[in-house]
Amino acid sequence: MTMAIEKLTVRHGLLEAVRGLTLSVAKGETLALVGANGAGKTTLLRTLAGAHPAHGGSIVINGEDVTRLPAHQRVRRGIALVPEGRKMFASMTVAENLKLGAMAGRKGEWSIDRVVDIFPNLRKRLDHKTGHLSGGEQQATAIGRALMSNPEILLLDEVSLGLSPLIVDRVYASLDGLMKSGTTIILVEQDLARAMGVADRVICMLEGRAVLEGYAKDLTRDQVTEAYFGLHRTKAGRVPA
Amino acid sequence: MTNQIVQGILLGGYYALIACGLSFMFSVMRIINLAHGSLAVAAAYLIFVLSERAQLPLWACFIVAVAVMAVAGWLIQRLILDRSARGGQLLPILSTFGLSMVIENALFEQFGADTRSLASAIGDLSWDSWELPGGLYVGKLPVLIFVTAVVLLAGLQLMLSYTRIGRAIRATAEDPDTAGLVGIDARRVNAVAAAITLVTVTIAGMFLGMRATFEPYSGAPQLLFAFEASVIGGAGSLWGTLAGGIILGLAQTCGASLHPLGFLIAGHGVFLIILFARLMFPDLASMPARLIRRGAAA
Numbered sequence: 328m329t330m331a332i333e334k335l336t337v338r339h340g341l342l343e344a345v346r347g348l349t350l351s352v353a354k355g356e357t358l359a360l361v362g363a364n365g366a367g368k369t370t371l372l373r374t375l376a377g378a379h380p381a382h383g384g385s386i387v388i389n390g391e392d393v394t395r396l397p398a399h400q401r402v403r404r405g406i407a408l409v410p411e412g413r414k415m416f417a418s419m420t421v422a423e424n425l426k427l428g429a430m431a432g433r434k435g436e437w438s439i440d441r442v443v444d445i446f447p448n449l450r451k452r453l454d455h456k457t458g459h460l461s462g463g464e465q466q467a468t469a470i471g472r473a474l475m476s477n478p479e480i481l482l483l484d485e486v487s488l489g490l491s492p493l494i495v496d497r498v499y500a501s502l503d504g505l506m507k508s509g510t511t512i513i514l515v516e517q518d519l520a521r522a523m524g525v526a527d528r529v530i531c532m533l534e535g536r537a538v539l540e541g542y543a544k545d546l547t548r549d550q551v552t553e554a555y556f557g558l559h560r561t562k563a564g565r566v567p568a
Numbered sequence: 569m570t571n572q573i574v575q576g577i578l579l580g581g582y583y584a585l586i587a588c589g590l591s592f593m594f595s596v597m598r599i600i601n602l603a604h605g606s607l608a609v610a611a612a613y614l615i616f617v618l619s620e621r622a623q624l625p626l627w628a629c630f631i632v633a634v635a636v637m638a639v640a641g642w643l644i645q646r647l648i649l650d651r652s653a654r655g656g657q658l659l660p661i662l663s664t665f666g667l668s669m670v671i672e673n674a675l676f677e678q679f680g681a682d683t684r685s686l687a688s689a690i691g692d693l694s695w696d697s698w699e700l701p702g703g704l705y706v707g708k709l710p711v712l713i714f715v716t717a718v719v720l721l722a723g724l725q726l727m728l729s730y731t732r733i734g735r736a737i738r739a740t741a742e743d744p745d746t747a748g749l750v751g752i753d754a755r756r757v758n759a760v761a762a763a764i765t766l767v768t769v770t771i772a773g774m775f776l777g778m779r780a781t782f783e784p785y786s787g788a789p790q791l792l793f794a795f796e797a798s799v800i801g802g803a804g805s806l807w808g809t810l811a812g813g814i815i816l817g818l819a820q821t822c823g824a825s826l827h828p829l830g831f832l833i834a835g836h837g838v839f840l841i842i843l844f845a846r847l848m849f850p851d852l853a854s855m856p857a858r859l860i861r862r863g864a865a866a
Contacts, residue, residue: 376749377748377749378745378748378749397748397753398745398748398749399747399748399749399751399752399753399754402749402750402751403751407749408749410746410749414743414746414749416738416739416742416743416746417742418738418742419735419738419739419742423735426732426735427735427736427739427747427750427752428750428751430732430735430736430750430751430752431750431751432751472750473750476750476751
């Protein structure tokens with residue numbers, strides 16, 4: 328077992344953004360979180376990464392409870408987040424951003440050369456400031472920066488947001504090898520077809536709860552769409568009690 | 569006039585040196601350290617005590633003082649600034665103001681109001697000079713201070729650009745939350761930055777003691793000159809700090825040549841004019857640093 332989340336509750340002030348969520352993610356699995364805006368997907372990812380505090384429940388990784396650990400210590404334990412909006416260090420170059428990804432000091436196979444192998448467009452941009460890059464190049468840098476920490480669990484928050492379909496295709500094509508390499512991936516994606524196409528398992532969230540959970544191959548687009556809008560709960564997926 | 573320009577540039581080196589730590593702390597932690605001048609004076613007293621009372625050679629006094637002040641910087645960040653920063657932007661400023669009061673009064677309690685100097689520890693260097701063609705005399709100590717300022721600023725710039733801790737400092741300054749997400753411990757990085765700041769403050773304090781006398785309340789004018797040089801050069805810009813120091817030094821020496829009271833008035837006047845110009849024309853903010861970088865590249 329790579330990650331076990333038990334009765335996780337996360338708040339934004341008085342609002343409960345994640346409500347008693349329980350789920351587990353196996354090593355090497357790609358899990359897609361889908362749901363409407365405000366469903367709690369991004370909050371969940373940020374909480375898993377340590378960027379937002381949990382109000383209740385627990386997050387256990389490889390048997391270690393990391394619920395109260397700050398973000399930088401979770402990176403050292405193998406969690407890396409590609410945040411929504413990319414969050415580049417705009418005044419720094421691509422190479423510097425990638426080197427920052429290795430600050431956690433985890434040993435592994437990722438290097439700048441390997442990152443530019445999967446994102447070839449970055450090779451000629453290594454000395455450019457990330458603030459001057461296109462959205463796709465920034466996204467590639469953000470993913471590369473996360474990979475440089477040699478993560479066991481990669482959290483991808485809306486990597487297609489604000490990018491043209493062509494660029495999104497390229498980004499996902501680059502991630503394909505990663506998904507097959509044994510890295511555990513939890514991704515938040517608004518594009519249902521794409522999420523169901525790349526993930527092993529899909530969880531649909533609504534108002535902070537998982538309302539539909541199932542293997543991507545067992546779910547239909549209509550079932551997920553209905554759960555997405557809270558129309559009704561299907562029998563194909565397992566609905567948590 | 570040539571003499572005033574040369575002396576003004578050399579004086580600017582001292583102002584850049586004293587402003588360096590203030591500018592560094594502002595650029596990295598966004599904290600205006602009102603205890604900056606008092607900390608420089610405290611460093612001067614520490615070197616004075618080690619030199620006069622412990623009879624250590626000056627280089628040994630400097631090394632001990634750097635180590636002590638670096639630890640003090642780390643502690644100030646962890647115990648005062650880190651905690652007060654959680655209360656908003658104003659609280660760290662008030663905290664450093666309080667810290668300066670504590671330092672000044674502690675020094676007064678310990679050493680009294682007598683003025684002190686490190687000039688005796690450096691012998692001839694405090695007054696010796698080189699004669700240049702055209703009847704120009706440049707003091708060896710001002711030249712040493714200017715060179716030290718340039719080396720220190722260049723060293724800080726290289727450290728920020730090419731070292732692991734430098735990248736971490738820049739990332740933390742730009743976005744501390746995202747820095748945490750790439751594995752950077754922002755609290756530790758800020759503590760390291762505060763320690764580096766206090767090392768620069770120690771160097772400035774040592775030269776303050778070599779070039780002039782100091783007493784427990786000498787920190788306020790040092791803070792004022794450092795603040796003026798930082799703002800003239802573009803707050804937070806290291807090379808801009810050197811430009812700001814030189815502009816301030818030139819204004820003061822030229823002002824002094826026009827009128828006995830012109831030294832301070834000209835400096836403050838130039839500061840206010842540039843501050844006003846910056847508010848009216850924001851692009852001016854990065855101009856001194858741009859000019860220096862362009863000059864260095866040429």
